[in-house]
Amino acid sequence: MNMIKFGTSGWRAVIADEFTFANVRLVALAIAQYLKKEGLANREVVVGYDTRFMSNLFAQQAGAVLTREGIPVLYSKRDVPTPVISFTVIDQKAGGAINITASHNPPQYNGLKFSPASGAPAPPQVTQAIEANIRKLQKEGVVLEPVEPQRDLFAEKDLAPAYIQDLESKVDFSALAASPQKVAYNALWGTGRGYVDRILQDAGWRVDVMHKEVNPLFGGRRPEPSEEEMPDFLEMVKEGDYTLGLATDGDGDRFGIADKGGKFITANHILALVFRYLVEERRLEGGVVRSVATTHLLDRLAQHYGRPIYETSVGFKFIGEYILEGKVVMGGEESAGLSIKGHVPEKDGIIACLLVAEMVAQKGATVGELLEDLFHLVGPLHSRRVNIPLTPELKKELPQKLAAHPSQVAGLKVTDVITIDGTKLVLEDGSWLLFRPSGTEPLARLYLEAESQKRLDILEEAGKKLLGI
Structure with a gap:
């Protein structure tokens, strides 16, 4: 019997080993039981998926199980970034979401992530309740056969337009349009294509896109926007003389940034730069929250501005609570997760890339130059x-x-x-x-x-x- 457990960001396992259609159906049934117990069975559940092998089919089966249990489903018409699912939960006042994704894990993995009605990653008490339901179903020997969605409870929708429209209140599109740049974007064969690139192109920027095609093998790599996984992209930024390189991971919730010349800038440094920009240029009020593994540059900046600093366990589900409460200007993790005040309580690589682009346009300086100025202000940390x-x-x-x-x-x-x-x-x-x-x-x-x-x-x-x- 497989012990299905939810980790820092959902349940992840190797496809055809632990991650099977039978297990996905079992987890979906356990989630349906949780929603019924919480009195949420009458509210639709958003169901989305990434570009991994058969993610759409796993998602269809998860949604079909929910409809069999009488729970309405809003199913994404195409693969969709995690932050877009989070936004849709909040925007549609849904009861929660099921997302078939293993984020930046190697291609042989897939996963299932549940978000409650808040749109945030499920906190431990929620995943523990779902795990208890799974164990009970396994003990009872429940095995669900393939099931077709109940069509009167299964609606399909393009989730992108409402999310992109909402970004207009959180990203300064006029600043982007006033200072168009030549940038490169790496979609890493994932869900982010058609978001970062489209928004910047609509603002008049030249955006050259790498790896925009769907490839469940992710080029044989992890779809992680890190220095180690993107040598070809960093070379492209260097050779193409781009002002900036932007990247998102497989499910669009993490970011990667390259400076002019192709130098990779760490997530910790980007978090510090964005926090400074939001305080000094946007004049946003509040503190900053980071995980225990994230840079103390944020602490130094918080002390400089007289803002509170909050430290959490690793996992954006803990940071999301502060975003929901409106206590912070920004929350961030060293693993390239970021969200801001008034936005979704989930890490969002799309808004992170757009904020960096806005910052470069507004300040008229490269990321490297802005980082040097930051070090002059509070001292260097690596x-x-x-x-x-x-x-x-x-x-x-x-x-x-x-x-x-x-x-x-x-x-x-x-x-x-x-x-x-x-x-x-x-x-x-x-x-x-x-x-x-x-x-x-x-x-x-x-x-x-x-x-x-x-x-x-x-x-x-x-x-x-x-x-x-």
């Missing part, structure tokens, strides 16, 4: 994430290793230990290390931040030594 394969031995020993809190690391005194998610060691010079297991992949992660790349190298070596590798 970050790194190291992925470590979670072997059976390390998985067994990791809890004990994380429980050991050294008094010194790399010759510096440990001044604070934060254990809200993994173990974070803050050192006397403001640098830090964080150890935690991934919530989406069989990896242990080591996060590092320091004022120089040389210091990061020293911290990485010390961190690996603490893990015994």
Whole structure:
């Protein structure tokens, strides 16, 4: 019996291994039971999907199960970005959403993500209730056969127009139109095509698009907008003399940014730049929320502007709560997740790309120049994430290793230990290390931040030594 579990961002598994039609139908039935118990069965559920292998067919079966249970479904006509699904839930006052996606995981994976009526990622108490329903169904030996949607409860719709129209209140389209640029956009074979590129082209920008075709194999890579996964795109930005390179991941909720010349700019640096821009240029009121693994540049900026800083566990479901409450100008994660005040309580790579484009247009400077100016204001910080394969031995020993809190690391005194998610060691010079297991992949992660790349190298070596590798 497979133990279907929801991680940091939904249930993900290998296609044809654990991720099967039978299991998708079972999870959909468990979600239907949850919605009925919560009194939401009379409200439609948005059902969407990404460009992965057979995602649309998995989504159809999930939707069909809901209609069999008497729950109306609003089904996306085409593959759709995660933030667009979140917006649609809120806009249509839906009871929730099922999204068939494994985001940036390798192509052999697929996944199912549930969002409640808030449009945010489901919090732990919701996914735990759904998991309990799954276990009960499995114990009872319930196996659902393929099912056809009940057509009077199954409506199809293009979800893009309403979302794009809403962006007009959150992105300064006039600023984009006033300063058109030549940019490159990498859709990474995912759902973002027709959003970032179309909006900028409509504003008069020249946008050259890479990997806009649908390819469930994602070119044999992970559809992640990272430096490691986009060498061809960074070369394109460099050789094409583009002002800016923009990218979104497989389901459009993460962003990747390249500066003029093809230099990749880390998500942590982009988060700091966007926060500064929203405070100084947009004059938005509120604090900033980040995950425990995200840059302390946000802390320095918050202190500079006299704004509160909030720290959460890893996972945008925790950050989304602050967006919903209207307490923050921006929320962000180092894994390239961002949303802003008044927007969806879900990470949105589309609005992140557009805000960076707006910022470059308004300021008349490259991202690199803006970053140098930021460092002059609050000092430099550089970050790194190291992925470590979670072997059976390390998985067994990791809890004990994380429980050991050294008094010194790399010759510096440990001044604070934060254990809200993994173990974070803050050192006397403001640098830090964080150890935690991934919530989406069989990896242990080591996060590092320091004022120089040389210091990061020293911290990485010390961190690996603490893990015994």
